[in-house]
Amino acid sequence: MMGFQYEGEAQRFLQALRERLARFGLQLHPEKTQLIRFGRYAVQQCRERGIHKPETFDFLGFTHCCGVRRNDGVSKSSD
Structure with a gap:
């Protein structure tokens, strides 16, 4: 699991990781690797x-999910 603030950073990292693993004949599992907000x-x-x-x-x-605090309506991550 990796976390990024910006989607572009996450996409660049994922592409670089795929390329690096490919040099060793490895690949990410397509069903287990995804970008989510x-x-x-x-x-x-x-x-x-x-x-x-x-x-x-x-x-x-x-199971990790995003929620909203009831007191002020601000989004927060919760486990």
Whole structure:
């Protein structure tokens, strides 16, 4: 799992990782490797794109999802 603030950075990293692994005859598993919106602005960005809510992901036995704090409506990441 890797986290990036900007989508462009995440895409560049993913491409560089694929190229580096390919030099050793390796590749990322296509069903297990994906870019998702997550974190502070994920809810807002998904709504702007017409997506109901951000994706969740499982890591180390926990399902991670983005939520909104009830007291001030600010998005937050929660485990």
